[in-house]
Every structure is written in C-alpha cells, then in structure tokens.
Amino acid sequence: MSVILSLDVGTKRVGLALTNEEGEFPFPFKTYNRAAGEAESKILLLLEQRGIELVVVGLPLNVKGDKTEQCKDVEKFCRRLSKRSKIKIEFVDEHLSSEEAKERLTEAKGGRISVSDLKASIDAAAAAVILEYYLKQKR
Secondary structure (H helix, E strand, C coil): CCEEEEECCCCCEEEEEECCCCCCEEEEEEEEEHHHHHHHHHHHHHHHHHCCCCCEEEEEECCCCCCCCCHHHHHHHHHHHHCCCEEEEEEEEECCCHHHHHHHHHHHHHCCCHHHHHHHHHHHHHHHHHHHHHHHHCC
8 A cells, every 4th residue: 555645625725634654544734725726736746756646535515415516626626636647536525524623623732723723724634534534434
C-alpha cells in the first residue's frame, strides 16, 4: 500500500489529508486556496513528489444521498486533476464531515479555539475525516 491523499474541495479552499506510508492512518496535511489554480498546481506537485496513485474526494451529498450543485464543482475540479495526472479518484459521501472536524478540533483544544484557528484548520481536518470514512469502508 502507499500514501493515500484525501481532498475536501470547497469553493474557496481545498483541505488535504494524507495517510501514513502503509495507507492506514489519516492525518490533516495542508489547506490550499483555489484562486488562480493554486490548489490544483500544488496538489499535482504533491502527487508527483510522493508517488500518490489514489485520491479520495469528499462529495457533499444532501441528506437523501443525492448530488448537490457543489458536487458538480467538486467533480469538475477532479476531472481537471485526472487529466493532468495518472491518479485513481474515489468519491466518498462527506455529509457532515466538516461538522465532525469542528467538533474534534474544539475538543482537542479543550473547548477553547478561536474562529481564526478553526478556519485555518477545518478544511484539512475535514479531509482527514473523509479519509477516515474511506478507510473504514475498505476494512
């Protein structure tokens, strides 16, 4: 197994999480801005540098499990990545992953976390939650 990358694709930022070399444990990695293609170019560089072959991406389905307008944007972003690299992309329902990430971050800080710290950490933490969902499904 190798490192797996997970993405939480938002309208302004993309949160990234990675697994360890054995592909077992997810951890938050970074957050990149989507403006001017920054996220795409940095993700492509990361894929190349780490030899990543699998990317897990959260799809923001609604409570009924149907695709939302945001899903179309996420899929379009992923199509651009796959055209420029040799990666396999798997989608996972990310419903409530950001809420779960917020709860975990707040709990980790003893219930005291500033809004600016939360915003800086939430996207990467949500990507780690998405990756955790994926790994649990595969076990």
